Amino acid sequence: MIQLIRRLIFAxxxxxxxxxxxxxxxxxxxxxxxxxxxxxxxxxxxQTIRELVRRHRFRKGVTVDDIERRALFITK
Incomplete structure (x- = not known):
């Protein structure tokens, strides 16, 4: 029951x-x-993600493409 409520809230x-x-x-x-x-x-x-990757705000070796692949939704 708790899992259902968590799923509904996340959705x-x-x-x-x-x-x-x-x-x-x-x-x-x-x-x-x-x-x-x-x-x-x-x-x-x-654009902000590109800036943050350039400023090394993410772990070493992480690229914008890696973040895009893990994104839940990308606008067109």
Whole structure:
């Protein structure tokens, strides 16, 4: 029962994050990713991820492609 409630909450948060990402993508024209980071869903523009990888904010050897592959949703 607890697992069901957790799944429902995650599904609700995921839908909300996807909706936010698509709205922002339509508004700005940039590509947005929904990623699971630090225990929660984050909506992040791809440009920011490139910047963070360049500044070595992720583990050594991590590329933008690796993050894109692990993303839960990517806007067109």
């Amino acid at each position: 609700w948060k995921y839908k909300r994050a996807v909706r936010t990402a698509t709205r922002l993508a339509e508004l700005t024209g940039m590509r947005y990713l929904v990623i699971y980071l630090n225990g929660s869903l984050k909506v992040v523009p791809k």
